[in-house]
Amino acid sequence: MLKVIVHGSGGYGSGGLTAAAQHVEHYEMAGYGCVRSYARLLKEREAVGILTRTYNEEKETDKKLTKLSKAINVEAADTKSKS
Numbered sequence: 291m292l293k294v295i296v297h298g299s300g301g302y303g304s305g306g307l308t309a310a311a312q313h314v315e316h317y318e319m320a321g322y323g324c325v326r327s328y329a330r331l332l333k334e335r336e337a338v339g340i341l342t343r344t345y346n347e348e349k350e351t352d353k354k355l356t357k358l359s360k361a362i363n364v365e366a367a368d369t370k371s372k373s
């Protein structure tokens with residue numbers, strides 16, 4: 291279960307939202323990857339191509355969120371150490 295706590299902008303709240311967004315991206319990657327496997331089994335080349343592009347878009351978004359979460363978590367750690 292994913293729990294998101296929002297405390298305004300920055301800090302822990304943004305980290306929680308980023309984690310929730312990544313949760314969605316991973317779910318999408320699993321879904322598109324699975325359907326792409328079915329398309330390969332059925333030799334549906336056009337569908338495989340479309341699903342591969344879509345899968346890669348989700349993967350790129352996940353990478354961007356990972357980069358963002360690293361910055362946010364450092365900011366949150368700094369905020370905590372100063373309080």
Ligand SMILES: [Fe+2]
Pocket residue numbers: 314315318348351
């Ligand atoms: Fe997505």
